Amino acid sequence: MRICGIKLGHDGAIAVIEDERLIFCVEQEKRGNNRRYQAIDNFDAVVVDLAEHGLDPHDIDCFVIDGAWWRDGLRLVSGAEPVTLEWASYVERHPEGLLVSHDGCGLVLDGRSFPYRSYPHVTGHLTSAYCTSPFAKAGQPAFCLIWDGIIFPRLYYIDPGGARFVECLFPLIGQVYATAADHFGPYTNRSSWDDLGVAGKLMAYIALGSTDEDIITVFRNLYEERLAADAELMRHYHAESSFDSSLAAIHEFFRASALQLKAKRPEDALASFHGFLERLLILEMTSVLQRQTDFPGARNLCIAGGCGLNIKWNSALRASGLFDAVWVPPFPNDSGSAIGAACAGMAADKGFVPLEWSIDSGPALQRGDMPSEWNAVPYSLHELARILAGNKPVVFAGRAELGPRALGGRSILATATSPGMKDHLNDIKLREHFRPVAPVCLEDRAGEFFSPGKPDPYMLFDHETRAEWRDKIPAIVHLDGSARLQTIARTSPHKIAELLVEYEKLTGLPLLCNTSANLPGRGFFPDAASACRWGRVEHIWSDGLLWTKGAHG
Structure with a gap:
């Protein structure tokens, strides 16, 4: 069928x-x-x-x-x-x-x-998360947390025979995170509802700030007073019956917060709000699981909805000890x-049967008319590793991966050892300098460089760069010392795995910078020709050919 x-x-x-x-x-x-x-x-x-x-x-x-x-x-x-x-x-x-x-x-x-x-x-979030999970493949049950922009975090329980709603964890719509940017920080001149990328930018920006317990107290008190209270004023908000009324309540919450936080730096306010939400998530999840005792079998968790892209919350849930295993699909949001x-x-x-799937199920690389000034020569991955070792970024183009993260199919790759490479890549992409660049690393060596360094093929959990490596691979270290790690098995058939093996032979390092190859505000390049016309990276590798402007084979 x-x-x-x-x-x-x-x-x-x-x-x-x-x-x-x-x-x-x-x-x-x-x-x-x-x-x-x-x-x-x-x-x-x-x-x-x-x-x-x-x-x-x-x-x-x-x-x-x-x-x-x-x-x-x-x-x-x-x-x-x-x-x-x-x-x-x-x-x-x-x-x-x-x-x-x-x-x-x-x-x-x-x-x-x-x-x-x-x-x-x-239902789509629930089925995409569970049916792609290792739990479905093993025939195991799982809780499933769905937290999207216009709903409260909803917890379900699912097994191959069916699914049922457990309860809402707390009365905060997922849009609350991005809406914080409308009131604090560098994005107050744009609407978080109109700019779907604000939440991701905010996750990067909060590394400029610090968690302040006084600020968290302000947010907690106002949350209890204005959003959690069972009062007539909040009746429509708690019913989730109107997105407009929910969003209005959130804006009023932040206006009241801003009045009490005038003396605080906006980056500290945003970092503290992130911390407040993370604590609330763990606290309420713990409370729900303590009350809900009639769920047999392994205690697994799937996470989906737009909030499933928040790697720090995912990591906090995984580290909480509440679950035996945590699964986030590479497309937890509406992608x-x-x-x-x-x-x-x-x-x-x-029924809720497992889905056979591959991350490399996106569009194939299209054929495009290459600009006449660009020329191609056959180029092995060993030769490409030499270019990277020489401190030159490369566009690496192949079949698109599923979901919003570049995982080596449509990526710009570069050495992580150069102190200026992160700024250089952000300049190339016309991005703010506080934005991080992710590492892609051979799975069997990830623990040497990152903590926990567990397998993470889809960049969906937070990892700390080990202190002894931060000065040696500075291009992939975020301002708070973290890294949005992607791991890949040494034996993977994906070409990026073979490239990492070749780069490791040359440099001893099994990792590279990996950031998406795209025009600002656009999706991944659909063909090598687009990358050539863009022209902000000197080398483009695709299907065994290296394209270089002005070079001749």
Whole structure:
């Protein structure tokens, strides 16, 4: 059975599952240098993605559209013709509603109309997290924490036979984190709701500050008074019935906070708010687990929703001792919602079975017309390692990975030993200098350089750079000494693993800088030609060829 999941709106994507195996997932931001978080509003994109994989809409047995909170504001068309569709809600409407579909017709693809299903948005997060997890593969149960922008953190319990809601941990919508930037720090001149990248930038910026217990006390007291209190004033907020009223309450909370924190540095206020939320998360998770004692089997945790990209919170949950194991998929935010929609269709028919999948299921590198001044020569990975050892960055281009993080498929790689390399890469990418550059490291040696240094193939947990290495690999050390580590097995078939082995032979170091290859505010380069036209990195390697401006083979 073939199921096609479709995520409309921001982070638009199309995914196809066939017989419990992911065939592909195309996030629209990874097409044609599209903007980050590119929406799908024209269903021709579905037809194109299917055709590139040898499929026609009639080859799909079931279309599933991800649920959403909005009912208008998105103009849907197929070709030039307007299309009117309905979809499921954001959150399940009753305890048994996770796999209750809203069934519709009128999905117009290539001039033909198809029926479709739609499941709640949280169902997609739940199924994408659990079905891709090692717990599903082992037939084990797991708790699943879903914390997205417009909902309180919701805890579920899931096993192959079904899923059920446990409870909300506390009354703070996920957007509260990004909204803090509207009131403190360098991003107060933009709306956090309109700029979906603010939360990630904020995670980098807080390294400039320090946690201040007096500030945390201010946030805690105002939270208890204004957001946690069971008062009539908060009735609509606690009901999560209106995003507008929820966001208004959050802004009032921060306005009151700012009045009490005038004498404090904004970076300290933001770092302290991050710490306040982390403590609240662990405290309330502990309390819930102490109350909920009727869940047999291993105590595992899956994390999904946009807040699943917060590596420090993920790490705090993993280090808390509350769980035997913690899993975060490489697409915890809405970039995984098309996969989740398809998994929801699969779960409705077969239960919560494991999905066979690969991180390298994004779009293949497209062929593009290379600029005439760029020329290519065959180049081995050993030779490429020599360029990197000579302190020259390289664009490394191949099939796109799933999710928002560059994991070696569409990356700029560079030596980590150069003191100026981090600033150089941020200059190349026109980014703020406080933004970190991630390391990619051979898995079997990661513990030498990082703590805990556990396998982390998707950059989803926080690691401390060991003190004795911070001055030796400064380009990948964040301002607070941490690193957003990516590990890769020495035996992986991915070319970046082979490159790291060659670089290790030359330098003794098994790691490199890894940052995304893209235009500012755009998705990963879809082809080597785009990287050449961009021209801010001298060397571009793809499919065994090294492209260099003005060089001749």
